[in-house]
Every structure is written in structure tokens, then in C-alpha cells.
Amino acid sequence: MIEFENVSFEYEKGHPTLTDISFKIRPGECVGLIGANGSGKSTLMKIMLGLLSYQGNVTVCGMPVDKKNLTEVRKKLGFVLQDSDSQMFMPTIFEDMIFGPMNYGLSKEDAEKKVDEVLDCLGIAELKHKYNHKISGGQKRMAAIATIMAMEPEGVIMDEPTVALDPYNRRLVMNTIKDMDNTKLIASHDLDMIYDLCDRVMLIAKGKLVADGDAKAVLTDKELLEANRLELPLALT
Numbered sequence: 001m002i003e004f005e006n007v008s009f010e011y012e013k014g015h016p017t018l019t020d021i022s023f024k025i026r027p028g029e030c031v032g033l034i035g036a037n038g039s040g041k042s043t044l045m046k047i048m049l050g051l052l053s054y055q056g057n058v059t060v061c062g063m064p065v066d067k068k069n070l071t072e073v074r075k076k077l078g079f080v081l082q083d084s085d086s087q088m089f090m091p092t093i094f095e096d097m098i099f100g101p102m103n104y105g106l107s108k109e110d111a112e113k114k115v116d117e118v119l120d121c122l123g124i125a126e127l128k129h130k131y132n133h134k135i136s137g138g139q140k141r142m143a144a145i146a147t148i149m150a151m152e153p154e155g156v157i158m159d160e161p162t163v164a165l166d167p168y169n170r171r172l173v174m175n176t177i178k179d180m181d182n183t184k185l186i187a188s189h190d191l192d193m194i195y196d197l198c199d200r201v202m203l204i205a206k207g208k209l210v211a212d213g214d215a216k217a218v219l220t221d222k223e224l225l226e227a228n229r230l231e232l233p234l235a236l237t
């Protein structure tokens, strides 16, 4: 579903941000992406979404991620960026959310039904007609997640989905993610969440993929985690 082959990237010439990254994510997998601040997680996700131009090969559902395929790639992948402010395009939550399902051919009526279902499921029906710039950080996060759920993409790319959420909403979002059967890639410092949700974990350090394997194997490897500025999930201590 998503394939990186020898991918490298630098924001500034001579300062590599990602170096020679290769991996494959198969349909239905739920993969965690972990690593210290500045290790390159968000950059990797932006490359996958065609937001940055890179060296090497990246494909989504067999399509190379390039300018020509961008619209098709974005139909396949729903995303929650680290900074939710930069991903809401319309003034209100409702307008943002209805865009996806209408784009996929639902009538306005059915699309609104879908939007209402998702809002109810996340317990945020009261945000429906609120303005994106007039809600709290955690509410923005919930709205961003609601927007990709309404869209029902084949794959979801989530950069820190639970950051800024209160414990109740964190749990709600985790359960929601668990129930989604799309292919998932989740970047987070919340290693307990990653442990709970993911079958596989990729660890990135200074732009290099230093581990890629069974979630339990990676997340119980204290030495590996500590060498990379991470700690064992609380559930495993």
C-alpha cells in the first residue's frame, strides 16, 4: 500500500534530514513511527503525502508520489498533521468534513448524514458549525480526526493524533483508531498508545531507520529505546 525505496531528503543542502529510508506497509497494517524530537517523523509523513520533493522512490497503492498523481494519492490517504491548524481548509468544521464524502460521490444529504454519524461517534456534535479558528487545540485535533473518518480513506497517516487531548478523548481516539480497518501509520511519543494500537513499529533516529519490526519486540527493547532518547511504555515497566 505504501512503499519507500532508498528515500533521502534534505531541507538545506548538505544537511540530510532523511537518509536512505526503505520500507513497505501492507494493506491493513497498523504501524507506529517513533523517534526523538527532530528525528524526521513528520518529514517522512509529509513526503508520503507529496508535500516535499525527495530523492528515491515513494509509491502509494502502486502510484508514484509525484505532482501528476497528487490528487489520486490524497484520495487514498487521509491525514492528521502535527499542526492541525494547517490542515483545515474551510471556515467551519462541517464544511471541512463534508468535502471528503461529497468528493467521493455521496449526495449532499448522505454526506451530511455521514458527517453527523462521525461527530456523534467522537462525541463532538456541538462542534459541527463552529469556526476552525475559534475552538481549542484539543478540539481541533478531534475535528481533524473526524474529518478523515468522514472521508473513509484506504490509508490514514496520523502525526501525534492524541497530543493535546484530555485522558477521556485520548482513550476515545485510541478506540476509534482501533475500530478503523484502514491501513494506518501513526507517529507519536505516546509509546503506550503505540503499544496498544500497533502491530509493527519503525524507529527513526537522526533521519535513519534504525529498527523496524514487531511492536512488542521494539517496545520492550530498553537498550534500543534509551539509546534513542525514548523509554519503555509505562505498561511495560
Ligand SMILES: Nc1ncnc2c1ncn2[C@@H]1O[C@H](COP(=O)(O)OP(=O)(O)OP(=O)(O)O)[C@@H](O)[C@H]1O
Binding pocket: 011, 012, 017, 035, 036, 037, 038, 039, 040, 041, 042, 043, 044, 082
Ligand atoms: N521546514 C523546515 N525547514 C528546515 N528544517 C526543518 C523544517 N522542518 C523540520 N526541519 C528539521 O528537520 C528535522 C526533522 O524534523 P521533523 O519535524 O521531521 O522531526 P520529528 O521527528 O517530527 O520531531 P517531533 O518529534 O519534534 O515532531 C529537524 O532537525 C528539524 O529541525
Ligand SMILES: [Mg+2]
Binding pocket: 041, 042, 043, 082, 159
Ligand atoms: Mg513531528
